[in-house]
Amino acid sequence: MDVALLRERFPVLENTAYLNAGTDGPVAGAAIDAAEEELRAQLAIGRTAAHFERNSELKSQLRERYAGLLQADVQDVSLTTCTTEGMAAVVGGLGLVAGDEILTSDEEHPGLLGALAAARERGVTVREVPLARIGLEVGPATRLLACSHVSWLCGRRAPDLADCPVPVLLDGAQGVGAVPVDVRALGCDAYAGAGQKWLCGPDGTGMLYTTPELRSRLSVDRRGYGNMANPGDGLAARLHDDARRFDALGLNRETLAFALAAFDTLAQAGWTALHERAAALAEHFCELLGAAGRTMAAREPGTLVAFTSDDPPAERASLAAAGVVLRDVPGRPWLRASVGAWNNERDARRLVEALAG
Amino acid sequence: MDVALLRERFPVLENTAYLNAGTDGPVAGAAIDAAEEELRAQLAIGRTAAHFERNSELKSQLRERYAGLLQADVQDVSLTTCTTEGMAAVVGGLGLVAGDEILTSDEEHPGLLGALAAARERGVTVREVPLARIGLEVGPATRLLACSHVSWLCGRRAPDLADCPVPVLLDGAQGVGAVPVDVRALGCDAYAGAGQKWLCGPDGTGMLYTTPELRSRLSVDRRGYGNMANPGDGLAARLHDDARRFDALGLNRETLAFALAAFDTLAQAGWTALHERAAALAEHFCELLGAAGRTMAAREPGTLVAFTSDDPPAERASLAAAGVVLRDVPGRPWLRASVGAWNNERDARRLVEALAG
Numbered sequence: 001m002d003v004a005l006l007r008e009r010f011p012v013l014e015n016t017a018y019l020n021a022g023t024d025g026p027v028a029g030a031a032i033d034a035a036e037e038e039l040r041a042q043l044a045i046g047r048t049a050a051h052f053e054r055n056s057e058l059k060s061q062l063r064e065r066y067a068g069l070l071q072a073d074v075q076d077v078s079l080t081t082c083t084t085e086g087m088a089a090v091v092g093g094l095g096l097v098a099g100d101e102i103l104t105s106d107e108e109h110p111g112l113l114g115a116l117a118a119a120r121e122r123g124v125t126v127r128e129v130p131l132a133r134i135g136l137e138v139g140p141a142t143r144l145l146a147c148s149h150v151s152w153l154c155g156r157r158a159p160d161l162a163d164c165p166v167p168v169l170l171d172g173a174q175g176v177g178a179v180p181v182d183v184r185a186l187g188c189d190a191y192a193g194a195g196q197k198w199l200c201g202p203d204g205t206g207m208l209y210t211t212p213e214l215r216s217r218l219s220v221d222r223r224g225y226g227n228m229a230n231p232g233d234g235l236a237a238r239l240h241d242d243a244r245r246f247d248a249l250g251l252n253r254e255t256l257a258f259a260l261a262a263f264d265t266l267a268q269a270g271w272t273a274l275h276e277r278a279a280a281l282a283e284h285f286c287e288l289l290g291a292a293g294r295t296m297a298a299r300e301p302g303t304l305v306a307f308t309s310d311d312p313p314a315e316r317a318s319l320a321a322a323g324v325v326l327r328d329v330p331g332r333p334w335l336r337a338s339v340g341a342w343n344n345e346r347d348a349r350r351l352v353e354a355l356a357g
Numbered sequence: 358m359d360v361a362l363l364r365e366r367f368p369v370l371e372n373t374a375y376l377n378a379g380t381d382g383p384v385a386g387a388a389i390d391a392a393e394e395e396l397r398a399q400l401a402i403g404r405t406a407a408h409f410e411r412n413s414e415l416k417s418q419l420r421e422r423y424a425g426l427l428q429a430d431v432q433d434v435s436l437t438t439c440t441t442e443g444m445a446a447v448v449g450g451l452g453l454v455a456g457d458e459i460l461t462s463d464e465e466h467p468g469l470l471g472a473l474a475a476a477r478e479r480g481v482t483v484r485e486v487p488l489a490r491i492g493l494e495v496g497p498a499t500r501l502l503a504c505s506h507v508s509w510l511c512g513r514r515a516p517d518l519a520d521c522p523v524p525v526l527l528d529g530a531q532g533v534g535a536v537p538v539d540v541r542a543l544g545c546d547a548y549a550g551a552g553q554k555w556l557c558g559p560d561g562t563g564m565l566y567t568t569p570e571l572r573s574r575l576s577v578d579r580r581g582y583g584n585m586a587n588p589g590d591g592l593a594a595r596l597h598d599d600a601r602r603f604d605a606l607g608l609n610r611e612t613l614a615f616a617l618a619a620f621d622t623l624a625q626a627g628w629t630a631l632h633e634r635a636a637a638l639a640e641h642f643c644e645l646l647g648a649a650g651r652t653m654a655a656r657e658p659g660t661l662v663a664f665t666s667d668d669p670p671a672e673r674a675s676l677a678a679a680g681v682v683l684r685d686v687p688g689r690p691w692l693r694a695s696v697g698a699w700n701n702e703r704d705a706r707r708l709v710e711a712l713a714g
Contacts, residue, residue, distance in 0.1 A: 011400050011401055012400070012401065012402065012403040016403055018403050020403065020404065020405060023404070024403075024404035024408065025404075026403060026404075027399045027400050027403070027404065029400060032396045032397065032399075032400050035392075035396055035611065036393055036396065039389045039392055039393065039615075040389065042384045042389075043368050043369070043384050043386060043389050044368055044369065045369065046369040046373055046375050046377065046381075046383060046384070046682060047377065047380070047381035047382075047384065047553075047560075048377060048677065048682050049677075051381065055560070080607075081438070081605065081606055081607025082581065082606050082607045084579065084580070084581035084582075084606055085579060085581075085606055085607065088578045088579040088580070091578070092578030092579070108591075110580075110581060110582060110585065110588040110589065110591075110594060111581045111582070113591050113592055113594065114579070114580025114581055114585060114588070114594060115578060115579070115580060116592060117580065117592050117593075117594060118576065118577065118578045118580060120592060121576070122576075126592060128592075196404075202609050202611070203404075203412070203607060203608075203609035203610070204561075204607030204608060204609040204612065205607070206607070219475065219478070219479075220475065221445045221448070221449030221472060221475045222441065222442060222445040222449070222471070222472070223441070223445065223467075223471025223472060223474065223475060224439065224441035224442075224467060224468045224471055225441075225467060225468070228467065228471060231467040231471070232467065232687045232688065234465075234467075234470050235470055235473060235474050235477060235483060235485075236474075237467060237470065237471060237474060248438065248607070249438055249439050249441055249442055250437075250438025250439045250442065250560060250561030250562070250563070250605070251560075251561060252559050252560035252561040252612065253560070254392065254559070254611065254612075255561065255609065255611075255612065258396075320405065320406075325403060325405050330589045331589065
């Protein structure tokens, strides 16, 4: 991989040690150019039939890209506006009631917990257990197992859930793009991912993979031109049979084109090479941080490096002032560096030096 | 109003008789500039805390603008991605069951019918009646009256529903921006509007007005950082008390800035002046079309002019070739011209001349 070339594509990297992809990835010049091209086209030509055809074309292309990266069939991939939206479609769509249980871990993101809280308001039991042993905790009332593929707090991985006897929903916000994902090998029934994090797309993009079996059990309230097979048929209109039924209704051309160009910028470098470089670099970050006296929160192979801090918000602010961008982990004494293939050894040194003051 | 100045702000108007705002409005140069500025800022600076603060700031500003135009309190207005999304939040959120009835009209848009079809799958009765008499049809099982404020087919207006004994949801996709709206005077409990039509915003923007009383009865499955008051509190996190609880989760800076600049471009001309000019101009279109032998589908004061055509798809295509952009009405022998204050008498002449061949 030509690392210098990859880094050049993301202008923010020139002056900043940008370690924030777990929130929002760096932005590629080509992605902004692509969005602007779509915007300008609307200005001169207006928004007529060709405008909507272009939107459909961009959606098809983005869906294919996402499906390829998930190793999924394209008809099983929905385009969402964020990971949270996809998880809510699954948790809410199951229509669980009092007496049913959802099993989750004790280190989940608000985007999943929000959907679980909504289910709890309808009387569903939500049981939180350690991520490492979640597969062993399935009980007779469990109707859904919902947890992180990669924990947003510290990078911990879900255990092998391929033989889980109930449907499995994985929160892949810190998975897809960061680490290799094969939805079939994971054995999950649903996998929700983000477009704006490790895929460097715009805010307001994401994906949801679902198996046909799970999909057929999920109700869908939001139905419009974007997700119905025959919207002109009034009350007799049906949802698309495939995963387009969960598509977000308002994805615009400029947002889609941004996502697509960002994806292709990364894909040019090769996903395997990106994943291997990011993992190796994250390991290097851990070594330097360890040598500097920091303890890792939970170190597993991957791209999130969470480490101890006596005052995370204050250290985050002083790092930002030194041009090192990362986040503190709410409620834990940790800072979290998101290490991508676009980072380098100098970023690691800058982090450690800025921490030393 | 300085019509020449208004028209200059929309480049598409220079060569095209653009009569398509009922689908998507013309795009202002200032709106594209604003979107591009937000995009470029992400490129150089990355997406850090300031990026998310900017997003919040733009959301507040857009919400204030929308609330002002609806004559609503700002805490009663949600930011959605489209009219359809807002209507689905109301229809789906009520949790109606078998034995309940939703009353609607026989000329509704797929965006409302989709939500009604979902309710029907849960056993709810959906009864379609003529729009003009819908207020008289409320029965003992009716739990919701849901219909157009202004019919998308022909511009017909909903009757006075201020004294309706059940909650009223209005589809305002052809209302807000096109005609004056006062949600209190309309007596509705919910009003869903579009950002991309008469407000000339980007695809993927819209609004939902709800009264606090109705809001308290609606469940919300989709919960994330964007609509919770205390997202860091795990399963104990609560939704915002106000209408932000229905906010779409993925609205990005560039989309918000586009919507805001488009709104302000129009607001500079003055809403009253815009509404009066559009209505008068639509009347002029009717006169010219009538003189040319066309019959209006249903002529009420407003901005949609639907008129007879022997072959709507073919005439639409030949009009497009002549630089006149409008749409055919699916399932009816009509063409529909959307007349905005940005149009002029020459656009009317071009339409009639192009129809004459």
